[in-house]
Amino acid sequence: xxxxxxASLLAEIARRILRLVLxxxxxxxASFVLMVNSPVDPISVYVGADIAAIGPQQRxxxxxxxxxxxxxxxxFGAWLGNLLQGDLGYSLTFNQPVGEVIAQRFLTSLALxxxxxxxxxxxxxxxxxxxxxHRGRTLDRVVTWWAYTLASAPTFWVGLLLLYVxxxxxxxxxxxxxxxxxxxxxxxxxxxxxxxxLLPAVTLSIVGVAPVVLHTRQAVVEAMESDFVAFARxxxxxxxxxxxHRVLRNAAAPALLLQFSSxxxxxxxxxxxxxxxxxxxxxxxxxxxxxxQDVPLLLGIALFTTVFVxxxxxxxxxxxxxxxxxxxxxxxxxxxxxRARALAEEAA
Amino acid sequence: xTRLQIEDLTVSFVQYERGLxxxxxxxxxxxxxxxxxxxxxxxxxxSGAGKSLLAHAxxxxxxxxxxxxxxxxxxGFEAAPADRRRFAGRDVVLLPQSVTYLDPVAPVGxxxxxxxxLAGLADPAAAAASALHRRGLGAEVLGRYPHELSGGMARRxxxxxxxxxxxxxxxxxxxxxxxxQESAEAVLDELRARADDGCGVVLITHDLVAxxxxxxxxxxxxxxxxxxxAAPQDFTGDGERLRHPYTRALWRALPANGLRLPAVGEVA
Numbered sequence: 001x002x003x004x005x006x007a008s009l010l011a012e013i014a015r016r017i018l019r020l021v022l023x024x025x026x027x028x029x030a031s032f033v034l035m036v037n038s039p040v041d042p043i044s045v046y047v048g049a050d051i052a053a054i055g056p057q058q059r060x061x062x063x064x065x066x067x068x069x070x071x072x073x074x075x076f077g078a079w080l081g082n083l084l085q086g087d088l089g090y091s092l093t094f095n096q097p098v099g100e101v102i103a104q105r106f107l108t109s110l111a112l113x114x115x116x117x118x119x120x121x122x123x124x125x126x127x128x129x130x131x132x133x134h135r136g137r138t139l140d141r142v143v144t145w146w147a148y149t150l151a152s153a154p155t156f157w158v159g160l161l162l163l164y165v166x167x168x169x170x171x172x173x174x175x176x177x178x179x180x181x182x183x184x185x186x187x188x189x190x191x192x193x194x195x196x197x198l199l200p201a202v203t204l205s206i207v208g209v210a211p212v213v214l215h216t217r218q219a220v221v222e223a224m225e226s227d228f229v230a231f232a233r234x235x236x237x238x239x240x241x242x243x244x245h246r247v248l249r250n251a252a253a254p255a256l257l258l259q260f261s262s263x264x265x266x267x268x269x270x271x272x273x274x275x276x277x278x279x280x281x282x283x284x285x286x287x288x289x290x291x292x293q294d295v296p297l298l299l300g301i302a303l304f305t306t307v308f309v310x311x312x313x314x315x316x317x318x319x320x321x322x323x324x325x326x327x328x329x330x331x332x333x334x335x336x337x338x339r340a341r342a343l344a345e346e347a348a
Numbered sequence: 349x350t351r352l353q354i355e356d357l358t359v360s361f362v363q364y365e366r367g368l369x370x371x372x373x374x375x376x377x378x379x380x381x382x383x384x385x386x387x388x389x390x391x392x393x394x395s396g397a398g399k400s401l402l403a404h405a406x407x408x409x410x411x412x413x414x415x416x417x418x419x420x421x422x423x424g425f426e427a428a429p430a431d432r433r434r435f436a437g438r439d440v441v442l443l444p445q446s447v448t449y450l451d452p453v454a455p456v457g458x459x460x461x462x463x464x465x466l467a468g469l470a471d472p473a474a475a476a477a478s479a480l481h482r483r484g485l486g487a488e489v490l491g492r493y494p495h496e497l498s499g500g501m502a503r504r505x506x507x508x509x510x511x512x513x514x515x516x517x518x519x520x521x522x523x524x525x526x527x528x529q530e531s532a533e534a535v536l537d538e539l540r541a542r543a544d545d546g547c548g549v550v551l552i553t554h555d556l557v558a559x560x561x562x563x564x565x566x567x568x569x570x571x572x573x574x575x576x577x578a579a580p581q582d583f584t585g586d587g588e589r590l591r592h593p594y595t596r597a598l599w600r601a602l603p604a605n606g607l608r609l610p611a612v613g614e615v616a
Binding site for chain 1: 444454509
């Protein structure tokens with residue numbers, strides 16, 4: 001019994017890892033094709049501002065040295081070989097290996113994204129719950145209207161608006177960056193970091209909140225109209241009791257699934273939010289890499305975000321199964337035994 | 349004194365089309381029903397005749413846009429909708445019809461214990477276990493989820509949940525369809541036994557034949573109003589002892605009685 005469970009668990013893990021490998025291969029091929037066909041001239045990027053000073057012979061030498069004239073398939077092979085050895089290349093924009101840039105920048109972004117993600121999840125679920133329970137009433141209308149407004153507001157615009165109100169007008173929050181300007185890194189305390197994190201995180205969460213609100217509201221409305229809520233009410237359950245004992249868990253499953261699968265949008269939003277607030281995270285690095293035509297860094301970020309989004313989706317699956325027993329203990333596989341037993345007991 | 353007395357109960361729903369035009373949708377158009385202690389009264393009618401709506405009204409479950417008139421009297425006490433909410437779960441209980449009335453993401457045991465607590469029982473855990481045991485279900489069922497129950501087991505769980513306490517009125521909404529003969533009889537026998545203990549039972553069903561042996565009276569409803577009250581023994585032969593043409597048409601339309609459909613105009 002235990003060994004079969006373990007075996008099926010291992011098989012499932014292997015299947016998911018294989019899926020990730022295939023996904024990464026597809027992303028690597030697609031990114032490489034885009035890169036080869038892009039108008040970016042690697043030599044002028046490499047040489048930089050001195051490009052006017054070098055002649056055709058020097059160009060040819062550089063091209064030969066870097067293998068720019070080799071067939072694309074050969075270049076892809078070389079790149080993939082390096083990749084498999086953990087060498088993502090060198091970023092000229094940051095003058096650092098790509099792996100290091102991503103690691104450092106991601107840690108900075110992580111705080112921002114985690115706070116925004118938690119805020120949007122908690123606020124979105126709470127508001128969706130309120131709206132769904134008070135369906136059709138003023139509160140529901142206000143929340144729904146607000147969610148639709150946010151859903152159609154671009155991140156950078158919301159960011160600029162908040163920046164204007166809270167940093168320029170009220171002066172409560174700093175104008176830029178992750179730490180105070182002109183302060184030695186050792187002297188920056190946690191409070192400073194949180195102070196600088198606040199506005200970008202709120203911006204990022206405001207944009208992510210709308211889908212959570214709307215999906216949660218829908219799930220709550222469905223639960224409130226269900227037969228099992230009618231039966232609970234017939235048992236004398238009050239509205240707050242209904243929400244606590246019946247609606248909460250039913251609405252949590254879809255909300256959690258959505259929240260974990262939104263890591264892609266979260267990263268996309270962080271590109272814009274970090275740009276507006278000059279927050280030195282991975283999102284801002286993506287913009288810089290794109291503007292500076294830093295191809296190795298862009299390729300590295302593409303692969304990294306693939307893994308990031310994939311992990312989010314996998315976690316979403318796990319949490320969803322944990323909350324919803326119909327996923328965790330499906331009738332057709334593990335449940336079949338249970339159901340067969342149920343039928344046998346019935347007959348007996 | 350009657351356990352439950354319903355007098356000329358009407359329910360309609362106010363709807364707004366495009367936010368402006370007010371539309372009133374009729375639900376119940378005049379229901380009369382009374383159940384004495386020790387009685388099982390079957391409420392029979394086609395689907396859409398308002399049987400379940402009556403159950404919801406008696407339990408105070410109607411949505412806020414419902415408008416109601418008439419009287420609902422519980423044990424001599426005229427109960428406004430707010431009073432009926434107070435009675436629901438303790439004095440007046442609902443026995444629902446299918447597994448969809450169980451919460452799909454909560455274990456069966458937790459749901460029964462919650463029902464026991466709402467019914468005001470002192471020891472919900474013991475009440476849950478013994479309620480299942482009395483219906484031939486073991487303690488392992490407590491840890492299962494509704495989707496892991498067979499249809500018959502789910503129905504027994506519903507019976508266990510509905511009849512935990514000592515209700516004065518039981519409203520059973522289609523408790524038998526889809527059950528095997530044996531299980532259906534067990535449910536009806538239990539309802540009969542509760543009535544014999546002094547409960548008033550309303551048995552909502554469209555299965556006239558199954559209701560006859562356990563019922564004291566049959567109330568026939570059509571399009572939101574009660575049209576006839578008949579004794580079970582009048583449903584015999586060709587239905588010549590049935591006074592109302594609709595009741596007679598219902599009886600004659602049964603497969604065992606020749607599946608005769610009324611001619612146009614005969615019923616109306």
